[in-house]
Amino acid sequence: MDSKEVFSKIAAAAKSAGESATNVADALSPACAPFAARWDAEADRRMQLRTPEHLKELIAAQREYSSARVTERQASAQRKIARKDSNNPFSSVRRAARTADKAARAHRSAAKTDVTAAKKNYPNTLKSVAIKAHAAHVIPAGVSSWLLSTADHWVIWPGSVSAGLIALNAGALFLGRRTVTLPVDDALSAEEQRLVQRLDPSYWVQHADERGLSGTVTTPVEVTPAGLVSHVRLDGRWTPKTFRAKADEVRAMLGARTDLRMEIKPGTHGDRATITLRTRSAADGIELTGWTPGAPWGVDTVTGEPVMVPLGRRMLIAGTSGSGKSWSTRAILAEASETEDHRLVVIDPKRVEALNWKHRARTAVYADDVLDLTDDLVDEMHERLEVIPRGQDVIQISANRPRITVFVDEGAEVISMSRTKGEKGEDGDKGPDYSRIMENLRTLARMARAAEIILIWATQKPTMDKNGGIDPQISAQITYRAALALSTSGESRVVFGEDATERGWHAHDLPMPGVAMLRSGPKVAPNPINTRAFSPADVIALPDRPIWRRSVVAAEAPAERPALRLVKDTGDFLIAPPTEAAPAAVVPAARTEAEAAVLDAVRAAGGPVRQKEVVDASGLAKGTVSKTVGKLVTAGHLVKAEDGTLTISAEEVSA
Missing domain, CATH: 1.10.10.10 (Winged helix-like DNA-binding domain superfamily/Winged helix DNA-binding domain)
Structure with missing residues (x-):
């Protein structure tokens, strides 16, 4: 083996050892960061107090204390002399000496208190305090070791323990002050990389006190399909609720964009919280334009799971102007009018949406048409309720009895329409009773689910006041609640319930357009949903479908009776059913x-x-x-x- 190979192996081993040491230091740094932060904070506090003014006060207090001690010693000596000179305790000399001694002691005590206060205002540096603490440990430990151990022991172990403690202190400070260099993921954007650095414990602890967040420690960031997640340990008097109230300080600490959605929720334990930054969406890259039968209504931006069209459910859909409410609801209407056992009804005082669906739905725009339509729906409901078999909760839908989805667009206008008075006829008869419109719709909301007549209520103004867009009786019957971007948190509470704010149903924070929340039960997570975009041109291009009109369903003709078969030992004999007499001429029945x-x-x-x-x-x-x-x-x-x-x-x- 030549020298180059030897050096290369040594270099590789050194590099591997260096990387291992770096990894160990990176792992230990978050744990040591709180200790280093407290140390540095205390050291800075002491240094800031060590001003020339405080030093002068300390010197003056020490001088006064020294003078008071001298005076106190002199007064004590005079008292002893007076006691020796006179045996009478009530003599004037002894009383004067006693009074002087008490005054000198009180003065010394006050001077000592002033020295203590001056020392607090001009404290020793933290380094000198640590040195004194180790010195105080070495000397008593050495003496006790000398008394209780052999000469070999008492020389070695007290100093070695102090040296170990000093090394441990210095190492913890080094690791805690160390800035962890996180690996840069190419998949992270520049914004995400900056947020990851600021959520790192070593950075967070060093700057938390500046933002009033001292006592909180983050964990390294987890990158999920829906953004960045960091768990926070809450020390002292912190709770998840108080930490969530500091959302503005947290955003400033991270330097995050004001329009970046940030969620602060309770963690797995009472002293834990979770910060979630929605820097990305699990629905990114999924095509949600147009519509085909069976296509999902949207995609959950947190889990990436498809959200199917909730057919057969009474539903409330709210969204301010420009939130994409019309584009988002068209996939529901298309699904509700596609198959032979489904029919669609659209009530739209604004007329715009109704025009798009005339080839697939029965539409009503004007008050007279809406009144006729709702009358027909109520009559249809009562007729269906009468034929529900015993033991069943709902009617079975079919081509003859299809499910009817009633879509009410611009709910505020429908409520206003029902308050108008019909014009009187030329003969003086009173006009139509338009208040029956809301009576019919309330009846449908309360009773029509069993008849498979499903009400979907949409509005831009989800309030229940005089000019609101939701009727209280109808709202009480609705189980599925969807909202796109809303104007205020109050509107979010009206749509999702009074517990909406504390459970995270913040529809007023949703971006526009086309992002919604759907609450279909008490345990559903408030995850944003990217909804399907369905344009008016796409609606008009859909094929025609049957349009529902109320009619009486003809009774089914009785089935033809089969021939009677008698089975005997000799064979089968067929006996034809008895022939019926020719029907008599049909006589028109008398009219009622x-x-x-x-x-x-x-x-x-x-x-x-x-x-x-x-x-x-x-x-x-x-x-x-x-x-x-x-x-x-x-x-x-x-x-x-x-x-x-x-x-x-x-x-x-x-x-």
Whole structure:
């Protein structure tokens, strides 16, 4: 082996040993950082107090104390002399000596107190205190060792122990003051690298006192798909709640951007907290534009898991203007109108969203249309509730009884619409009762889930005041609550509940557009969700789907009875079912008073008429008119257009 190989091996071994030593030092530095920080803080405090003014005060106090001690000794000597000269304790000489002695002692005690205060104001350096402490250890330990041990022992171990303590002290200071050089991950951005350095314990402890965070110690950062996470140890009087209240100081300590989302939550124990910096998203790189059947509604930015469209759930969707509420909800509406056992209904006083869905949903924009639609939905609900079999909670959806998703956009406008008064007719009759709109919607929210009529309420103003966008009775029935960016923390509490703030449901801190939170239960984490972006052009390009209209479902024809088969020993004999007599000529059944009144009201209109006008003209109850119209349409006496208007059929006119 030549000399080059020997030197290379020695260099490699030295490099490996150096790296190992560096790794050990890096591992020990966070543990020693609090000790070094306290040491340096105390040393700085002492040095700042060692001013010339305090030194003068200390010298003056020491001089006064020395003078007081001399005076006290002289007074004590005079008292002893007076006691020897006179045996009478009440003599004037002895009383005067005694008084002088007491005064001298009091003066010495006061002077000593002043010296103690002056020493506190002008303390010794921490280094000199440590030297005195080690000296105080060596001398008594040496004496006791000499008395209790052999000569060989007492010379060695006291000094060696002190030397070891000195070395331990110096080593802890060296490691605690040492700045740990963290490996630079190429996957980290420049901002993340800077935040990782500042969350390192060695940096945090050295600067925590400057920000009023003394007593807190971080742990090295964990890099997750959703950002940076650091666990914080809370010492002294710190609690997770008080640490969270220092969020502004923590942000300043880290030098983080004001728009960077930072979460401070309780940790695994009572003296732990967690700082999470959302510098990245687990949904990055996932395409969320457009829509295909079965596509997820969004992606959880923390876990990266897909969030599916929550169909069949009463839902509240809130979001301020520009938050992306319309784009985010279209995937839900598309899924709710895709299959043959699903139908969509859109109520939109603003009209913009309703226009996009006319080829896939029944839409209502004006107050009269909304009133007719909600009347039909309530009648449909009651009809479905009557046919739910015993032992079942909900009706089974099918092509004949599809699930109906009722999407109410601009909830504040719908509430305002229900407060308007209908215009009176020319004959003086009162106008339509639009307050029935909200009565119908409240009924649907309370009772229609079993009938598979599902209400989704969307609004820009999620408050329950006079001008708010959420009805209290409807809100109480909603189980799924979603919010994009909101204006205030108060709106977040209205949407998610009174415990929203302390549990982290801060929708008012969400970025815009297209980022939401979905609370579907008490244990769901408040993770932001990147929602699917679905443009109006994408909606219009969707294929047409059947549009729901209320009609009476025809009773199913009885199945044909099979031939009766008798089994005997000799063979099978088929016995044909008995033949039924030819049906007699169908005689038109006599019309009921309700049917006659409805037909007369439609004829009197002289043209297409709405069902609510038939209710007003006939004087019948709304439910009675709805059922009667369904029967007359099925029988072919009335024709119901796609816009819901009624006319007399050609057969009825000819008859």
